[in-house]
Each structure stands twice: as structure tokens, then as C-alpha cells.
């Protein structure tokens with residue numbers, strides 16, 4: 350089937366571009382619709398919703414961001430640190446706007462797992478249910494959000 | 501039978517080709533907008549351009565460089581300006597980037613406005629003096645483990661006129677399959693040294709431009725940038741000053757303070773610089789030296805994660821707490837902030853709580 354101009358625009362923006370060194374798909378070969386559907390299925394299996402994911406990520410991001418680069422304890426063994434970056438990055442979806450750069454890195458000392466939360470990453474999940482492709486530096490594994498942020 | 505099919509196919513092909521040809525001719529005729537006039541800032545500058553290109557491109561062709569980070573793809577929103585007449589309707593690409601206030605004031609993304617007829621536009625006066633510069637990296641030296649100082653010696657044009665606090669847009673080259681990009685960096689040097697500019701650049705993990713600067717860019721290499729841009733600068737009041745910066749936010753404040761010295765502006769100034777540990781401090785000696793020679797200047801670095809048993813004798817704690825301790829009442833002061841959006845939000849909250857009116861708090865909106 351022929352791709353619409355919108356789909357072509359999105360597919361090209363999801364690749365490495367002038368805005369994102371690694372793009373949004375990592376080494377994931379699945380089409381974006383399939384990535385979204387698989388992640389939603391994973392959430393359903395654990396009885397959780399996108400709304401819950403977004404709320405947890407937003408709370409953690411704001412708390413870590415207000416630490417101004419210092420370690421912020423989120424719960425026992427789970428800490429976060431904000432890596433500032435001035436400037437803004439546009440969403441790969443046309444018309445979504447621009448988002449503050451900078452990363453809130455959450456580390457779970459017990460499991461060694463980590464999450465990199467960005468304003469754009471939260472928006473992509475909230476509006477498009479897109480957690481980004483496997484292998485992408487900014488992918489959020491739905492299950493991990495609960496494992497790390499509900500301790 | 502076959503003959504009828506061939507005749508029908510031939511007929512359809514010829515009709516199709518004729519229609520396509522007519523369309524091309526019509527498009528040429530219709531889309532030939534001819535020459536259009538662009539009147540800037542109420543006739544302060546008048547341009548005659550060939551219609552059909554975007555406003556951003558038409559201005560650039562005439563050496564007026566509007567900031568842009570996405571190369572005109574309608575996704576960075578850096579290229580905003582006011583179109584007072586002739587801009588047509590706001591396109592769906594522009595919609596999400598424009599606030600109601602901006603729409604009311606005719607603000608548009610210049611890369612999405614096509615020049616199809618005469619236009620009246622308004623741009624900050626400073627943009628008339630924006631140029632594209634080429635220069636040579638004179639040196640690249642580490643200031644901390646993740647911040648470097650770059651000195652760019654200007655080649656063409658040979659000098660730059662800027663106001664302390666302004667920024668330039670550096671163009672990275674293609675590397676490792678990554679496209680060339682443009683990113684904003686505040687000028688750290690002073691306007692009096694107009695043959696070169698200094699930048700303080702902080703490495704962003706996997707960042708396109710900063711990785712190029714840190715890993716690829718070499719001393720002696722040619723670079724390009726446009727500028728100067730930005731409204732961040734010293735006001736012409738007499739109010740005492742509080743400067744607050746963190747990380748690479750040092751650059752414009754470093755420029756402003758030394759420019760005050762050069763221009764003999766003697767306003768009481770206290771500069772708070774927030775960092776995690778001593779490893780994150782830079783220009784410390786130079787700032788201490790300035791403190792000695794400028795009676796109106798005080799420098800207060802504050803560390804938030806310095807080991808307790810270290811030899812650090814200065815302030816400790818979050819920069820916002822340190823500012824509050826020194827200035828419980830800021831109602832007479834003016835503030836100049838530079839750093840991450842998180843730091844700026846936190847500082848604005850603390851300063852307004854201490855009585856500083858919001859319009860006395862000046863910062864570049866990086867987001």
C-alpha cells in the first residue's frame with residue numbers, strides 16, 4: 350500500500366536527523382504502529398494504563414529536575430540525577446511543538462536498571478502511546494516504569 | 501480487437517500527456533509570482549525579491565539571517581517574526597508553535613510563509629547586523645571535564661559587533677553520517693575583542709553538535725556561524741545586580757561582567773555560580789582577580805555536592821538557597837540568569853519570593 354505524505358514525513362523524522370543523533374527507533378525493525386500495539390499489549394497484560402505510566406514519569410522527572418543536577422532519592426535504592434541541556438527539540442510528529450532538552454536519569458541500584466526520562470519522551474507516550482523503538486537510548490520499557498518507580 | 505485496445509490505450513496516453521503538459525504550463529504561469537517587495541520595519545529596509553521562495557530564504561538571500569535550527573522544515577520555531585501584511589493564512593504546520601497572543605500580533609514562522617505578493621514585516625533591528633562568519637579554531641581547551649572553551653579567530657568578516665550577553669549559531673560539519681546542524685552558543689568573550697569570539701560548550705551525551713565539537717573539531721579547522729542574536733544584555737538602569745549561572749550558563753555573564761569593567765560601569769554586582777563540586781568550577785582564578793580590582797563586584801561560587809571533608813571553604817548548598825541566604829530582600833535589585841530551564845525556574849521562584857518584580861528578572865528563554 351502507498352504511504353501517505355504524513356506517514357512518510359513521520360517515518361523520516363523517526364530516523365536519525367538534525368534533531369536526534371540516534372533517532373527514535375533504535376535498531377527496532379518493526380513499523381511504529383506495531384511498536385505501539387506491542388507496548389500497549391504489554392501494559393494490558395500487567396493491568397496498567399498509559400495514564401499511570403505518564404503520571405509516574407512526570408512526577409519523577411519534575412522531582413529530579415528540581416534537584417538541579419544533584420542526586421535525588423526517589424525511593425530506597427532508586428536515585429535520579431538531571432543532566433541539563435539548554436535548547437529545545439521538536440517532536441517527530443508534525444505539529445506537536447518543541448520540548449525542553451535535558452535528561453532525568455533514574456538508576457535502580459538493586460537491579461542495575463535505569464530509565465532516561467525526557468520531556469519529549471513523556472509527550473510521545475502521553476499523546477501517541479509511543480515508547481520509542483528497542484535499542485533507542487530514550488526508549489522507556491513499560492514494565493520497567495512500574496518496577497523502578499513504584500518501589 | 502487488439503487494434504481497438506491499442507487505439508484506446510494510445511488515446512488515453514496522449515490525453516494524459518496533454519493534460520500533464522497543460523498542468524505544467526498553467527503551474528508555471530500561475531506560480532510565477534514575479535518580483536515582490538518586502539518592506540521591513542515600516543520601510544526602514546525595502547527588498548525586491550523573486551516571488552515563490554519562503555520568506556526565510558528570501559531574507560537570507562539578502563543577507564538577513566533569521567535564526568533557524570531545522571533548516572526551514574517548520575519544526576524548530578526559531579524563525580518567528582511579525583508579518584503585518586501579505587502573509588496569507590497561518591498554515592497547519594505553524595499552528596502548534598504560535599500562542600494566541602502571537603497570532604494576534606501577526607507572528608509567523610518565516611520558513612512557512614511563501615512570498616507570493618508584497619509583504620510588510622517586522623524584525624528585531626539587531627537582525628540587520630547578523631552576518632554569516634567564517635573563522636578558524638584558534639584553540640580548544642578544557643575548562644572542566646565536560647566543558648570546553650573554543651576560541652574562533654574571525655576570517656570573513658574579520659570582526660564582529662555584538663552586545664555582551666548575545667549568542668551565535670554555530671554550524672557543525674557532517675560527521676559519522678550525521679547531518680550538519682546549527683546550535684546556539686552564548687558569546688563568552690567581550691565586545692572589545694572583536695577579532696575573535698570565545699564559547700563555553702558543555703558536552704551533551706549523544707548530542708549532535710557538542711559531540712562534533714568535543715570529538716571531531718580540531719584546532720586550525722575552519723568553522724562557520726551566524727550571529728549575533730538575542731536580547732539578553734545589561735539594562736541601562738542603576739539598580740544593583742544579582743547574576744546567577746550554572747554550567748555553561750557562565751558564558752554570557754562572564755562577558756557582561758568584563759564588559760562592565762571595560763565600559764567603566766560600576767553597578768554593585770553579586771555573581772552566584774552554582775556547581776556540584778570543585779571539579780565543575782572554572783574561571784575561578786580570573787573571577788577572584790576581578791573581585792580584587794573591582795570594588796563593586798562580588799563572586800560567590802556555591803557547591804551542592806562537594807565532599808564534606810574537602811578543602812572547600814566557600815558556600816555549600818543549592819544555589820537557590822545560597823542566594824536566599826545572602827539576599828532575603830531583592831526588591832531593589834535586577835537579576836540576570838543563565839542556565840538550564842530547571843535552574844531558571846527555581847531562581848525565578850526564589851527571587852520573586854524575595855520581592856523582586858518579574859520584569860526585573862532577565863534571562864534568555866532557552867525553551
Ligand SMILES: Cc1cc2nc3c(=O)[nH]c(=O)nc-3n(C[C@H](O)[C@H](O)[C@H](O)COP(=O)(O)OP(=O)(O)OC[C@H]3O[C@@H](n4cnc5c(N)ncnc54)[C@H](O)[C@@H]3O)c2cc1C
Pocket residue numbers: 368369370371372373434435436437438449450451452467469470481485487667681683684685686687700701702703704705706707708709710711730748749751864865866
Ligand atoms: C540562546 C541559547 C544559548 C545557548 N548557549 C549555550 C552555551 O553557551 N553553551 C552550551 O553548552 N550550550 C548552549 N546552548 C545549548 C545549545 O544550543 C545546544 O542545544 C546544546 O549544546 C546541545 O546541542 P547538541 O546538538 O549537542 O544536542 P542535540 O543533539 O541537539 O540534543 C540532545 C538532546 O535531545 C534530546 N533527544 C534526542 N533524541 C531524543 C529522543 N529520541 N527522545 C527524547 N529526547 C531526545 C535529549 O534531551 C538530548 O539530551 C544554548 C541554547 C540556546 C537556545
Ligand code: FES
Pocket residue numbers: 567568569570571572573574575576577578579609610611612
Ligand atoms: S526554521 Fe525551523 S521552524 Fe522555521
